[in-house]
Amino acid sequence: MTSDAASESGPRRSRTAASRRPLRRMTARGRDEVHRVASPLELFFDLCFVVAIAQAGVQLVHAVAEAHAAEGILNYAMVFFAIWWAWMNFTWFASAYDNDDVLYRVVTLVQIAGVLVLAAGVSRAFEDHEFLAVWLGYLIMRLALTAQWLRVARSTGGGERRMALRYAGGVLVCQIGWLGLLLLPESGRPWLFLVMALAEMCVPPFAEKDFSTSWHPHHISERYGLFTIIVLGETIAAATVAVKSGVDENDALGELLPIASGGLLIIFAAWWIYFVVPIHGHLSSSRKAFLWGYGHYVIFASAAAIGAGLEVAVEQAIGEAHISTLSASAAVTLPTALFLLTVWVLHARHYKVGVAQQLVLPTTALAVILCTLLGDWAVLAAGIVSALAVFVGVTLTARTVAQEEAAGAPAT
Known part of the structure; x- marks a missing residue:
């Protein structure tokens, strides 16, 4: 081993040894850490x-x-x-x-x-x-x-x-x-x-x-995203158990299929809409980060409430809930609309271009609320509306990208 190699390996070994100590000073990590x-x-x-x-x-x-x-x-x-x-x-x-x-x-x-x-x-x-x-x-x-x-x-x-x-x-x-x-x-x-x-x-x-x-902006956005996935996963699990119980105990597949299908579309759309843009670039200051982080109380609570609402809708469909169809439908549509609107406020609006793109999620939230009036088909309708919002959003974004590329392309 050369003297240069030995001098380089010494500090490397000391840094490795320091990282393996059982107790270390709790000092700040760098905001610019990669990976x-x-x-x-x-x-x-x-x-x-x-x-x-x-x-x-x-x-x-x-x-x-x-x-x-x-x-x-x-x-x-x-x-x-x-x-x-x-x-x-x-x-x-x-x-x-x-x-x-x-x-x-x-x-x-x-x-x-x-x-x-x-x-x-x-x-x-x-x-x-x-x-x-x-x-x-x-x-x-x-x-x-x-x-x-x-x-x-x-x-x-x-x-x-x-x-x-x-x-x-x-x-x-x-x-x-x-x-x-x-x-x-x-x-x-x-x-x-x-x-x-x-x-x-x-x-x-x-x-x-x-x-x-x-x-760390990227780390924070990833942590919030992972927790969103966990909450949505718990929503799917709770709704699945409710549907399974309804089918096993009441043989009510026909009544529960629209709820199960609509609920799945809602959750898929919720995932897509939340993760459609990388949000860490928006967290450029502590003030923005505080508001963004605090606002997630509504996102997390409404996402978990969607699962609870689907359970309520299932119980009402099989006659085990002491509420009307309208109330059971609202238990799904209201938290769904709240989730969509809050994600738009905290995430999507910062990356939308033009009035049409900005209006997709607020309009969808309103349409989901109106689905409450559709009785037994309310949850399925809300799921279809949420899926359409994803389709429209993707289409508008693709059109905008194509126009930008065309405008920036060299003349032929």
Whole structure:
């Protein structure tokens, strides 16, 4: 080995050895890292959230099917916020500070345990308005997150250290505030939820007022996309189980086939519309990223609610739900329209050219809502409308690309 080769291999060996240390300083990762993708631990973390999402969906189905839609939607909004916010806190932290050492992995697994405790308490929260298990699960997750931020503070200095301490303090103060769910009378809990949800969402802008974390745009967009796939997958699973039960127990294939077909078209269209453009290029500033990230509460909640709505439609079709056909149809069409409209606001409108392209998704959302009036065929009609939106969007985009290429082509 030459002296030059030896001098190059020395630093390489030292860097490799440093990356294998069980404990490492928790310093920021570079925002310009190439090939930054989700880690196996992050994927495992996401999959464990499916349990909580499924529990929230099941309880929403029961509430709507028993004609308690208003109460069910309120409880669903509160519980889903807890699920989404815990996931989002970890996701953005990991994008900036995932050093993948032993302690980081252990603390993340503790957070997963908190998710499972929260999931175990979802049914009590819906049925008995008992939030102790949900609060305890959240406490486990938030204490683990606070420990991560304190590690950042210990490993850094200056503005970054102050930012990390603000995060740690804000998380703890908000967790204390959530005690109100256990102490206040039932009538005051929705108001407490509103106040605490706003307080939680104020923590990141406050913490990063003079120092921004080095989250990775491509990594963040991939993480959100993967979670969208997981939520849509849970929607398919829930709807499939409902249809299977209806066919096995009631021999109602004819009544359920339009619902199953329309639901599948809706979910396929939802996937296509969400992933039609690479969104990471839009996340060019913290302000845009905050608004985009917060807006996904509606995307995730509505995507999961589509599955719950399909279950409600199945139960109504086989006579097990105590609601009208109109209400059952609305349980599918309203979250579908909300999903389409929110994806347009957060994603699609930034990449559309001309009025025709901009109007596709808002018009589709309106048409899906009108499908509610079609009775037993409402879900199938909504699925066809959603699929047509994909077709029209692809056609308009192809036409625009062809015109641009023609305009830029050299004269012959």
